[in-house]
Amino acid sequence: MQIYRGHVLVCTGTGCVSSGSRKVKAEMEKQLEAFKLEQEIKVVETGCHGFCEMGPIVIVYPEGIFYCQVKPEDVKEIVEEHLLKGRPVKRLMFKDRITEEMVPHYNDIDFYKKQNRIVLRNCGFINPENxxxxxxxxxxxxxxxxxxxxxxxxxxxxxxxxxxxxxxxxxxxxxxxxxxxxxxxxxxxxxxxxxxxxxxxxxxxxxxxxxxxxxxxxxxxxxxxxxxxxxxxxxxxxxxxxxxxxxxxxxxxxxxxxxxxxxxxxxxxxxxxxxxxxxxxxxxxxxxxxxxxxxxxxxxxxxxxxxxxxxxxxxxxxxxxxxxxxxxxxxxxxxxSQWFASMGTEKSKGTKVFALTGKVKNTGLAEVTMGLTLREIIFDIGGGIINNKKFKAVQIGGPSGGCIPEQLLDLPIDYDSLIQAGAMMGSGGLVVMDEDTCMVELARFFLNFTQLESCGKCTPCREGTKIMLDILERITKGEGKEGDIELLESLAVTIKSTALCGLGQTAPNPVLATLRYFRDEYEAHIKEKRCPAGVCSALASYTILEDKCKGCTACARVCPVQAISGEVKKPHKIDNSKCIRCGACMETCKFSAIIKK
Amino acid sequence: MIIKTAEDLKKVKEEALDEATARINDGTQIMVGMGTCGIAAGAREVMAKIMEEVGKRNLKVAITWTGCIGMCEKEVLVDVIRPDSKRITYGNVTPQVVQRIITEHVINGNIVEDYVVGKLDK
CATH class of the missing domain: 3.40.50.11540 (NADH-ubiquinone oxidoreductase 51kDa subunit)
Incomplete structure (x- = not known):
């Protein structure tokens, strides 16, 4: 039997493959040969480690040193320094986001610490093809x-x-x-x-x-x-x-x-x-x-x-x-069964794997014991919001689920608590949203998805979701009317109770959940013709801040409809009746003098 | 091989565990100093000998390696860490000494005192 003193695990899950792990693996084999280590060190392809944000991921055993974002040009250093001379390469280790210290071992990284890997216990540890x-x-x-x-x-x-x-x-x-x-x-x-x-x-x-x-x-x-x-x-x-x-x-x-x-x-x-x-x-x-x-x-x-x-x-x-x-x-x-039933909440046992995506620092897969709070998943495992923006809501359960707002972040997650909160476990997708997300647009996005995917067999789903989508599109374009919200609610309730299958029965959920927690945003769109998050371009208005404007004329020159006027070296003005809300002025301004509301 | 009984499965598991010793191991560990000083003093040959011996005897041992630990004149340095005892550091190890370390210490638990340069509590 051939024994190897070390195993180099290269992640070849879809995430890491798309960030280049196949090239890393090929380079690893080449370099091991160059240093005559191919008889001592084995390269093993594994499945996903879940920490896709940091891919391609390479783990060296027996020590269990975790390298992330490895590029083919880094491989020679790993082979020469670590595999040959026994000096793990610090610069390629995971850097803790708070202490900024390098974390050499897999299990010490915050992303993994709070997880309880039962279903995923072999993922990233074994070669799935053997x-x-x-x-x-x-x-x-x-x-x-x-x-x-x-x-x-x-x-x-x-x-x-x-x-x-x-x-x-x-x-x-x-x-x-x-x-x-x-x-x-x-x-x-x-x-x-x-x-x-x-x-x-x-x-x-x-x-x-x-x-x-x-x-x-x-x-x-x-x-x-x-x-x-x-x-x-x-x-x-x-x-x-x-x-x-x-x-x-x-x-x-x-x-x-x-x-x-x-x-x-x-x-x-x-x-x-x-x-x-x-x-x-x-x-x-x-x-x-x-x-x-x-x-x-x-x-x-x-x-x-x-x-x-x-x-x-x-x-x-x-x-x-x-x-x-x-x-x-x-x-x-x-x-x-005793072992399994000892984990989790009263009615939801064991663990659940969540896919963390959206505006969260550590996107990836996290398997946690039922009953952990959303805050622990998003902030401790997920590392918080990108660019340290403010958390707004998380969509849980995909297009069939609903959003959970900030005030419910400490909700222990299980099947029943989520239903009560107007969402559902679904398959476990968690799309994290920051303050720049418009909740009406979000509802429109998910309803657009289910509407397109509706098979058309039953009327409530085929016609009902279409009418709901039309209303949402109108609202995001600033053409919302009094009574739209009530109509949305009544359609939602009817579709939920009459659609043939789960797709239709859950399609209105994103609308109902956003209405439940962010009704004021709908009202702002309809009554004030304003998008509080500044996302819906038809409702945006651009303003020039007088104290910041240097009068460089760059914005006036780039405006396609001549909506900006002003003298050189004096603050400019935007005529909102001419403005088509393309945003070109804001992109051009070098002094951050133009804001979108 | 075709698995027909729980016993068969156990056999396949044991074979498979041997191949995965580098990853799945909580037993004895042998660590070789592979800094520039170690390699210059012959750490590569020592490593090759350790792997040969471990492979030949089918031992469930994790072979690890580390950089320079500062006792360069005593290289090649080899540590043996058994789960039940102190961490033993051997100095001036040659391929011949490897054989003694494996048979006397790793297998039978008797420290090869002639070459010991350090004993550490883990």
């Missing part, structure tokens, strides 16, 4: 235990007792769902994984698929055993090519080792997995639309009941769970 690395970390022990020591009913009881709830958004108890599929009569059943992650800003499922695909496979096989299914489908969007590639490799390796296929662990249980690539329609995240899409039909939802547990794929009993839900299963079987 099943042995997964097994080294205890992989497939849960499947062995379930198949050889437990009955399907015991597996379901264990999952029920753990309190695991669906991580895709709805939060339905997973064990209960499995119980329905188990009880359904039928000779053929299916396990389906919903990997159609479509929320803008969410990428936790992709990272699991890319970084630890066997965790999903093992979870699905256990579910198959529990409900009595011998076949499974993973519905993953075609926009995730790396995830699909690694899933295919993982499935093939599991087959080779007999961990998928016939008579697994000599138990007589058979299970095989298929991948179905989706074309990226948001509505296919809805389980009945997803099933229709696997069957080769248009991705449109249908009325439930019958639920998929009784009539699912090709009319057979089927169980649909999301990636993160399945990834939790093996941990529950190995460590027991």
């Amino acid at each position: 099943i042995k690395e997964y097994i080294a970390r205890g992989g497939y022990e849960a499947l062995a235990k379930a198949l050889t020591e437990m009955t399907p009913e015991q597996v379901i009881e264990e999952v029920k007792a753990s309190g695991l709830r669906g991580r895709g958004g709805g939060g339905f108890p997973t064990g209960l769902k499995w119980g329905f599929a188990r009880a359904a009569k039928g000779d053929k059943k299916y396990v389906i994984c919903n990997a159609d992650e479509g929320d803008p800003g969410a990428f936790m499922d992709r990272s699991i698929l890319e970084g630890d695909p066997h965790a999903l496979i093992e979870g699905m096989a256990i579910a198959g055993y529990a409900i009595g299914a011998d076949e499974g489908y993973i519905y993953v969007r075609a926009e995730y090519p790396l995830a699909i590639k690694r899933l295919k490799i993982a499935i093939a390796q599991a087959h080779e080792m007999g961990l998928l296929g016939e008579d697994i662990f000599g138990s007589g249980f058979n299970f095989k997995l298929n991948i179905k690539e989706g074309a990226g329609a948001f509505v296919c995240g809805e389980e009945t639309a997803l099933i229709a899409s696997i069957e080769g039909r248009r991705g449109e939802p249908r009325v439930r009941p019958p639920f998929p547990a009784n009539k699912g794929l090709w009319g057979k009993p089927s169980n649909v769970n999301n990636v993160e839900t399945f990834a939790n299963v093996s941990r529950i079987i190995v460590n027991g």
Whole structure:
């Protein structure tokens, strides 16, 4: 056996690949050869570490030194100084944002300190394309235990007792769902994984698929055993090519080792997995639309009941769970339901992975115990707001969720507290917004998304969201009327209660939540024709500050409609009746004398 | 190999753990001083010998390396850190001494007193 004294882990998750990690890896291999270290140091490709902001990420073991934003030209220094001479390269370590000290080790970085990595425990630590690395970390022990020591009913009881709830958004108890599929009569059943992650800003499922695909496979096989299914489908969007590639490799390796296929662990249980690539329609995240899409039909939802547990794929009993839900299963079987249920809040157990994006310093993936507050996630893990601006709100749950304002930052997060606050867990996307965000525009943005993604099958969603979007567009253009807010509210309530599927039922949420917490902004747009955040360009007005203006005439020269007048070396003025609000004057002014209100 | 029983899985796990010792390890650690002084005194050869011995005997040991620690005239310096005892620093280590350190200290827990230059509480 070839032994290596050191392992260099290079992150090849999608985030780090796009910031250049493939080149870093190639350069690493070249330099190791140049220094004749290729027999001593092994380069390992891993999945996402979650700290995408700082990519490409390179970690050197056994010490666990964490290097970030590594460029190909830095590699020689790492090899010569650290790998050859044992002097870790300080300048490439993570710099603490407050103390400005270099932090050499992974676990000492604030971003990771408050996390509780259960689902993501292998992401960034193992090579996802090598099943042995997964097994080294205890992989497939849960499947062995379930198949050889437990009955399907015991597996379901264990999952029920753990309190695991669906991580895709709805939060339905997973064990209960499995119980329905188990009880359904039928000779053929299916396990389906919903990997159609479509929320803008969410990428936790992709990272699991890319970084630890066997965790999903093992979870699905256990579910198959529990409900009595011998076949499974993973519905993953075609926009995730790396995830699909690694899933295919993982499935093939599991087959080779007999961990998928016939008579697994000599138990007589058979299970095989298929991948179905989706074309990226948001509505296919809805389980009945997803099933229709696997069957080769248009991705449109249908009325439930019958639920998929009784009539699912090709009319057979089927169980649909999301990636993160399945990834939790093996941990529950190995460590027991008590262990899992000891974490979290009263009704939400375990952890949740959040994708932190928007105006936050540390964008990335954070897995935290349920019940942590938004403040801890955004400020302690996320490092606060970019450019130290003021926090305004966070959109949670993507286009189906709602915004949470500053006064609720100390809300402990779980499924129920978020629903009460007018948002929802959703898949766990957190889009952080600063003071420069217009909440009306935000609602318009998300409604525009759901409106475009509406499949058109039911009238409330097809027509209702369109009318709501028209109203919001008018308001942001300064053409809002008295009564618009009330009309929006009444439409929202009707759509929520009458739309066919989850897409329509949740589409009005961003509007309702922004109305709930930022009604004054809507009123300012409609009554005063003013955008308090200064975002809606049709409502902006530009003013020249007399005391700062030097009379250089630069703004007057650049104005395309001659709305600025004034004498040389004297303060200028903007004629707001001529101004088309293009903002060219403000960009040109060298003295910050022009402000937008 | 085809896994048919929990025992099979355990075997594959143990093999896989051997290959991942550099990452997953809470046992003994051997540390080589690889500063310029260390390398000039032959640290590369010592490192190669350590890797050969550890590989040959299939030991679950993490091999790490560090820069100059200031005792340049005693290079090559090698530290052995066992989880249950003090951190032992050996000086003037050659590939021949490596063999003794591995067999006597790393495997059997008997410190090779002739070459010890320092003992530290961890």
